[in-house]
Amino acid sequence: MHERKIQAVNRRGLLLMAAAAGATLTLPRLVLAAAGNTQSPYGGDLTAVRAAIERQRAEAIRRLQNWIALPSIAAENRNMPEGAQLMIELLREAGFQSAKVMPTDGQPGVFATLDAGARRTVGMYFMYDVKQFDPKEWSSPPLEGAIVERAAYGKVMIGRGAINQKGPQATFLAALHALKAASRKSPVNIVLIAEGEEEIASPHFSQVVRQPEVLAALSKCHEVFMPFASQSPQGGVEVALGAKGAVEVELVCSTEKWGRGARDDIHSSYKAELDSAVWRMVKALSTLVSDDGNDPAIDGWFEHVKPLTERQKQLIAEHAAATQEADVKKLMGVQHWVRDLSYRDALERLASQPTVNIEGMYAGYTGPGGKTVLPSRATAKLDLRLVPDQTAADAGAKLRAHLAKRGYADIEVKITGGYNPTQTEESSALIQSSIAVYKSEGMPVSLSPRLAGSWPGYIFTDAPVSLPAGHFGTGHGSRAHAPDEYYVIESSNPAVHGMAAATLSYVKHLYALAAG
Amino acid sequence: MHERKIQAVNRRGLLLMAAAAGATLTLPRLVLAAAGNTQSPYGGDLTAVRAAIERQRAEAIRRLQNWIALPSIAAENRNMPEGAQLMIELLREAGFQSAKVMPTDGQPGVFATLDAGARRTVGMYFMYDVKQFDPKEWSSPPLEGAIVERAAYGKVMIGRGAINQKGPQATFLAALHALKAASRKSPVNIVLIAEGEEEIASPHFSQVVRQPEVLAALSKCHEVFMPFASQSPQGGVEVALGAKGAVEVELVCSTEKWGRGARDDIHSSYKAELDSAVWRMVKALSTLVSDDGNDPAIDGWFEHVKPLTERQKQLIAEHAAATQEADVKKLMGVQHWVRDLSYRDALERLASQPTVNIEGMYAGYTGPGGKTVLPSRATAKLDLRLVPDQTAADAGAKLRAHLAKRGYADIEVKITGGYNPTQTEESSALIQSSIAVYKSEGMPVSLSPRLAGSWPGYIFTDAPVSLPAGHFGTGHGSRAHAPDEYYVIESSNPAVHGMAAATLSYVKHLYALAAG
Numbered sequence A, B: 001m002h003e004r005k006i007q008a009v010n011r012r013g014l015l016l017m018a019a020a021a022g023a024t025l026t027l028p029r030l031v032l033a034a035a036g037n038t039q040s041p042y043g044g045d046l047t048a049v050r051a052a053i054e055r056q057r058a059e060a061i062r063r064l065q066n067w068i069a070l071p072s073i074a075a076e077n078r079n080m081p082e083g084a085q086l087m088i089e090l091l092r093e094a095g096f097q098s099a100k101v102m103p104t105d106g107q108p109g110v111f112a113t114l115d116a117g118a119r120r121t122v123g124m125y126f127m128y129d130v131k132q133f134d135p136k137e138w139s140s141p142p143l144e145g146a147i148v149e150r151a152a153y154g155k156v157m158i159g160r161g162a163i164n165q166k167g168p169q170a171t172f173l174a175a176l177h178a179l180k181a182a183s184r185k186s187p188v189n190i191v192l193i194a195e196g197e198e199e200i201a202s203p204h205f206s207q208v209v210r211q212p213e214v215l216a217a218l219s220k221c222h223e224v225f226m227p228f229a230s231q232s233p234q235g236g237v238e239v240a241l242g243a244k245g246a247v248e249v250e251l252v253c254s255t256e257k258w259g260r261g262a263r264d265d266i267h268s269s270y271k272a273e274l275d276s277a278v279w280r281m282v283k284a285l286s287t288l289v290s291d292d293g294n295d296p297a298i299d300g301w302f303e304h305v306k307p308l309t310e311r312q313k314q315l316i317a318e319h320a321a322a323t324q325e326a327d328v329k330k331l332m333g334v335q336h337w338v339r340d341l342s343y344r345d346a347l348e349r350l351a352s353q354p355t356v357n358i359e360g361m362y363a364g365y366t367g368p369g370g371k372t373v374l375p376s377r378a379t380a381k382l383d384l385r386l387v388p389d390q391t392a393a394d395a396g397a398k399l400r401a402h403l404a405k406r407g408y409a410d411i412e413v414k415i416t417g418g419y420n421p422t423q424t425e426e427s428s429a430l431i432q433s434s435i436a437v438y439k440s441e442g443m444p445v446s447l448s449p450r451l452a453g454s455w456p457g458y459i460f461t462d463a464p465v466s467l468p469a470g471h472f473g474t475g476h477g478s479r480a481h482a483p484d485e486y487y488v489i490e491s492s493n494p495a496v497h498g499m500a501a502a503t504l505s506y507v508k509h510l511y512a513l514a515a516g
Helices: A004-019 A027-036 A047-055 A057-068 A080-093 A166-181 A205-209 A212-218 A268-272 A277-286 A310-321 A325-332 A343-352 A392-405 A429-440 A499-515 B004-019 B027-036 B047-055 B057-068 B080-093 B166-181 B205-209 B212-218 B268-272 B277-286 B310-321 B325-332 B343-352 B392-405 B429-440 B499-515
Strands: A098-102 A109-114 A121-127 A146-150 A154-158 A189-195 A221-227 A237-240 A245-254 A355-364 A377-386 A412-419 A445-448 A469-472 A486-491 B098-102 B109-114 B121-127 B146-150 B154-158 B189-195 B221-227 B237-240 B245-254 B355-364 B377-386 B412-419 B445-448 B469-472 B486-491
Touching (some): A047 A057, A047 A166, A057 A080, A057 A166, A057 A499, A080 A109, A205 A212, A221 A499, A237 A469, A245 A392, A277 A377, A277 B277, A310 A343, A343 B268, A355 B268, A377 B268, A392 A412, A429 A499, B047 B166, B080 B109, B080 B189, B109 B205, B109 B212, B189 B205, B205 B212, B212 B221, B221 B429, B221 B499, B237 B469, B245 B392, B277 B355, B277 B377, B310 B445
Parallel strands (some): A221 A469, B221 B469, B237 B445
Antiparallel strands (some): A109 A189, A146 A154, A245 A412, B146 B154
């Protein structure tokens, strides 16, 4: 369900292509300069660290390949204890003194701490699970992590989890290995919480975070971040100050619960005397949105919706102005935004408006041709996107109340996952240090007030943890959730980091946070 | 799409169980008496014919098994020319002097004539195709036609096409073989038209019927009938005076045709700025029916709908009075008719009201769990049931106009099959001779003003053919379209005919029609 990565695939590359247009000529020089520089404002003379990264290159790649070879998939209950155990081993090898399994009502999480005797403590979020995959759809076996040449990028590793999320996480761990090999202590203490249910929307992750020892450890942190290969194919980075929340819901209308129509599918000629579960679903769904399908019409839906601030609007306006709308539309396969809005207004909607989407729907006969049945059951899968200060719990309750008020109380509302929206202050040390490191690498940076996608960051930004939360990392990869998922190992594009350069960036980020 | 057989499976048995209740004690005696009687009002002394049927018993069973062994399935384009050729051979062997393939834009039909030099000519309708099947779901191989013992029925043949429609048709052909073996001429001339696309709703059958030579041959006929194993498991027969029409339609709403939203499925977070094909489908569908989903709301839908006649209402009232509503509801898995109607009112609706049913619907992600996509396409499969004097063509045109008027002209309306309603006069020779033969066999008969299911009889009842059309035949079978489809070969129930007795009934029916 973590969707920053998907957003990145679909759009950020393109947006930043335009944003970075002014810097195109100088960009390669800047990056090369940074690569040759042994003095960094973040960590000082990094010659030894850089050399360690080079020395450990093969080992770091092998570590990632070994991790990819063990896919943990919560939806299939596959390799879950094994995945948690490997996570623990990986953390211990990287220098965490303590790393242990945290049982939940679902799949286990992992809680680990690295005490470097440092002044400052940083929170981190990892996931050890990956999305399902079908090897038949892959050009390279999804568990092999083969390194292949890809024209636009250089040498990339192909494998399930390559970008989402094992690649960036393994790169971060390589940074800790390099520090150790260069006889440096980590500049910060680290409190790390990992889960194995991210791909099923983190249903039990808060059980891990709310353990007293975890809350106590997090109370020493100033922020929580997750590794992320943030660069677009052109090298730019978008720093997001928040994300929408999301609730995934399955609505099921069945004659059995309703007590009307025929209990099982029956011949369609009986429609004349029997009620239909599918028509009931269509009529119930129709009440959830405006006539054009674009505004939620669930009772009270906008009660807690906060308008964008002037600063947020300004960031969107800057972004719109720096972007070629026609290119975005072409890449997305779009001719018109809703209601024929201007690009800027469409982007404001994207950041500010809650949505009710039907992600899938089925009823009755769905094969080729026809089959004259009166179906006894209809299913609609919705995803509801939330903005501050909506909450997943309140959204679910409002949906139920809306349906019940209209006589649809028998329609089952199965909430299968929910994230609250998340927001982080632009002025926080996390955001400012991230921007500073990206800039020191010569990367064009843009700020996004809010991702339209969702991630479990709210578990850190909401009470009781209440910390800034976000992503940091350089490098590039894509095709999360899709076949041929990849992560750039050796970049042929001077504007994009390969794994070694991204490793060094994590080192710098830790030093930047240490000073934060 | 021929649905009389499905209706029979679901309901008729039960309805007639009640209707026949008064006759239960005398019924076995009557049937046995008929079986021992060598004099029939239809054909006189049938001793030699009966003996021929007995002699040819094994041959008739083998003929049916051979036919079942060659499944012609139009939806899979499987064995179509072969099926038409076998149909021709079967007809020639049974005494048709002429039998030939009739090409169409789809699969070929067959046109055959048997000239017995008789005074009267009878039209007949056959189909040589069968429904798809999955051998894994069968307890006996679907192409073997194995004969197995079934407690309630005796020896039944299991096979695809056993009841629908090869069993009854082979039984009718056995009647012609027996007449020949008994040195009798057929008492009527026969004009027979067969198709190979009945299971895909007869899209090209009218091309066969409207060939000048076929129309010329049909112009000599007084009726058209198809063989049908009409008996319920309890032995009763329902004679139907008509059937609803049916249009199968696939509605497809795609962003591509619409020109809004994203051309392909895209991440659902974009819903805020992009239109949804699924919401558009939901909103468009919602306009097609009343709020409770039970009355068509398509503009002008009731323009040509004729109310029931007093006689039709009387037949329904008799039927309702003779039936245990609670038993019907239990068998159907129903607690309430629409709008909590009385049983009689529900039956009147069933016979008299056109319907708009969603037989199937799908869009976006339909697998387990969720997947955050904004689907680019939604599909709804509708079946529209029509009553006199609606027509399939007019219904399709009205649906298109209704959608276009509301701005949904981009939604594709693919009409995949259509039957007009059909109605046959109770006073016609076909109906009266059928009733008379059933009664002579001691079978309780009830009249149904109109089947809620549909069949291609309108091709005969509509202009330019304009003949009475219906079904005739004794015997029993069931599970048409389902695994373990069966046809009773040797009945252990004295009230239900096996194949041999049903063969003799066809002989009698031909004699009854000859006198009609």
